[in-house]
Amino acid sequence: MAENEYLRAQDSTIKTVLEQMPADEMLYDLAELFKVFGDSTRIKILYALFESELCVNDIALLLGITQTAASHQLRVLKVNKLVKARKEGKLIFYSLSDDHVYKIIGQGMEHIEE
Amino acid sequence: MAENEYLRAQDSTIKTVLEQMPADEMLYDLAELFKVFGDSTRIKILYALFESELCVNDIALLLGITQTAASHQLRVLKVNKLVKARKEGKLIFYSLSDDHVYKIIGQGMEHIEE
DNA sequence: AAAACATATGTTTATTTGTTCATATATTAA
């Protein structure tokens, strides 16, 4: 690595930092994922789904939000593969897609509970 | 729990969902925390700090952002206790405050790598 | 003390985003 008079860190450090840095696209995707968790309405929906699958209207009523708002946010969660949908007649039941959701939220809780 | 003709879910389910739901303030704090991770600039900064503590200018130069942008985002990270600062003369070295950062980002990576 | 350097702060601007309202689609019931 070429010397850089503007950097204080050692060349070896700079090299390691740059080498370990994931590709821009991955960093962007990661930020996008966390953005999904960065809204209290969506967090509430996920918490509700911790207990059981629920249909859209139940989610809306349980959380005190409109059906439209629930639907919009469920779409965001679904696009990002945090929830999955199951159709039963005119009802659509949403549930968590996998246990990453638990783990990510769990880690977040640990941090704020300090 | 009183019966609710508008809800499809069973009373027992509704009861459990409502019981397990954390207080609104906690849900809000949790969303705020994830919001911090929900920006690629901040994610890049955190990744850089995985390797070693770094001063503001080095972070800016390494990531190709302005000093001002780095400072603003480091402030956000510091307020949310994800990084801590150490002063050495006119340099201020930032580093990760604890290993929750690793864990949270790690879980996020697992999810998107599927 | 003055100059140079490192970081922080305040303001403005452009973009993103969550919600609401109106409406469309789809399924079941009458």
Next chain:
DNA sequence: TTAATATATGAACAAATAAACATATGTTTT
């Protein structure tokens, strides 16, 4: 088929926010 119910979609609006620019604060060097 019409009405009722459940969910989704699209557009408009308001709030949040990241970046840029100018500048202030604090530290070291000369």
